[in-house]
Amino acid sequence: MESQQRTIVRDSLAVGLATGTYGLSFGAVGVSSGLDVAQTCALSLLVFTGASQFAFAGVLAAGGSPFAGALTALLLGSRNTLYGLRLAPLLGYRGGARLGAAHLVIDESTAMSLTRDSRADARIGFLTTGGSIFVLWNLATFLGALAGSTLGDPRSYGLDAAVGAAFLALLWPRLDQPLPRVVALLAAAVAIGAVPFTAAGVPVLVAGGVAVLVGALAGRPTGSRT
């Protein structure tokens, strides 16, 4: 394996470790919202996209029906459709490989593959991040559900800050031009503005609209020539 690819594996495992540990909090939140251990674990196995799972449990905990929970989970899960759209040409999976890969399309696996230069590198980042999170997230969910809320908070180890820093490190090289810089600032502002009024996961979706808008407007002059 080339040294660049070893670096991608190492970086991806680090993000996988920091994110997977969060399954502990989901397991604890799941059982405290009224789900049993099996249902909490089934959510991690089948839904496998953090914001949707927390939303499902959150709706139940607030006294909502399971179907309202599922609906909220689906709304937030539509974010992954956007990710898939961007990942499709990069990863180039077909047939059975695509069916398997689809389950691993989440925030972190997308972030760790989008910025790669080649398909091979993108696949390594995607599979290592997605795979390690899948294993750790499900193990941690099970442990968290068993232990309830007696476990320590991953926040006391600063793991919540690690993920933001990882995303910033990935974004950094793309901020060398004015247009991406404007888009990044606008998207962050829009997401922050949406936080108090929307459910977890929605601010990111809304911020995705900034890319669509700027992409459409910025393209007009050149678009008429082609």
Next chain:
Amino acid sequence: MTWAAVVGAGVGCYLLKLAGLSVPDRVLTRPLVARVADLLPVALLAALIAVQVFATDGGSLVLDARAVALAAAVGLLMLRAPFLVVVFGAAGVAALVRLL
């Protein structure tokens, strides 16, 4: 009823992921789609960072140890520190701030 909702959410979320991966190449090579697809990761990453750092689980905005950690990450990136140093450096700073 709870099980039906759990399985329904699982199947639905999977199909949403698969739908994005299954969009044909020819759609993605259209200039407008290509431009938007190019800016999309920038917007999504920036939004993810903003939410990770400034939002609480309860849906409010706070300035806490995570913001200090993000500032530390910016500093480390300007010094061209390697990825892992940035990530765990930021985690260490957040843990330290919470201890104080």
